[in-house]
Amino acid sequence: MVKATVAAKVNKCRNSFIGFQLLGSPCSLGNVGMRSFALVPTVCVAKLIEVTAMQKQFLPTILGICFFFGVCSPSAREGSALETVRRSTESIVTECAICHSTKEAQRGPVLHGMDAWYLLSQIQKFHDGTRGQNTDNRSEYLMGIAVKKLRNKREMNVAAKWFAKQKPMPAIRTVAGDAKSGAALYASRCAVCHGDKAEGKLDTASPSLTKLEGWYFIDQMRKFRNGQRxxxxxxxxGQVMAAAVSDLTPHQISDVVAYVVDAFGPPEAPSLRQRFLPLPLETNSSRQ
Incomplete structure (x- = not known):
């Protein structure tokens, strides 16, 4: 497909072009929809050259040299260009925030205020394939694809540090459970690693649980339990966490999550019902 397109373009150069700019490719191959064959300034200076009969004869040779040395190669040119372009923090974070904020209805967890070390470690795991390869875990699989937008270690660090510095966002309470049961389970099963107040412990590589939304918290607990994480x-x-929750029942998981979110979690946000449904009218008895 590539050879045919290039050949067609070269023929067009030979038959109809009067002049062209020689900037690394014998003609502007980018015009045929091949972005990777845009003009390359590293091979020759920008100069308008009149096409002569003799110069036309050398077009195949020039194209062959171009391919031989890889200067027209998409991976060689585009890869080096990506590495040299230093993206701003805003550019990096804007892509992440599409899913990791409250901008979209179908989204990932809000990351604002989470531990920078934990965010970076998870980004790295997605990037190197430790996480995000299980197609049964759809959300993780999608994250494994999306994380490739962070092109290098610097961009991973920038994203992790930016989210860690943000103020935690209020979260709607989405999980109901028995607070008393949840408190007892947390004290006996979770506090040793995650701290008495769910603040996390770096020495055991246990993240804080205080910024987790209920829906995401319980979703991850279930995935640890059923083998998807x-x-x-x-x-x-992750293996330690999977072992720790392996014998918890669905009700116990709900109790723990509800307790942690209510006791230590992010500020509560009003639900849609609370925001849009009218308040009940006052009655004489309520006034009294």
Whole structure:
């Protein structure tokens, strides 16, 4: 397909072009929809050259040299260009925030205020394939694809540090449970790693739970329990977590999540019902 397109373009150069700019390719191959063959300033200076009969004869040779040395190669030119372009923090974060904020209805977890070390470690795990390879875990699989937009270690660090510095966002309470049961379970099963107040412990690589939304918290607990997360040998923290919740019942998981979110979680946001449904009218008895 590429050879045919290039050949067609070269023929067009030979038959109809009077002059062209030689900027690394024998003619403006980018015009045929091949972005990777745009003009390349590293091969020759920008100069308008009149096409002569003799110069036309050398077009195949020039094109052959171009391919031989890889200067027209998409990976060679585009890859080096990506590495040299230093993106701003705003540019990096804007892409992440599409899913990791409250801008979209179908989204990932809000990351504002989470531990920078934990965010960076998870980004790295998605980037190197430790997480995000299980197609049964759809949200993680999508994250494994999206994280490739962070092109290098600097951009990973920028994203993690930016979200960590943000003020935690209020969250709607979405999980109901028995607070008393949840408190007892947390004290006996979770506090040793995550702290008495769910503040997290860096020495055990246990993140704070205080910024988690209920829906995301319970979703991850279920995935740890059913084997969709924490099964990779390169993720020892995930394996520990999967083992810790393996014998919890669905009700116990709900109790723990509801307790942690209510006791230590982000500020409560009003639900849609609270925001849009009218308040009940006052009655004489309520006034009294």
């Amino acid at each position: 924490g099964q990779n040998a390169l993720d020892p923290g």
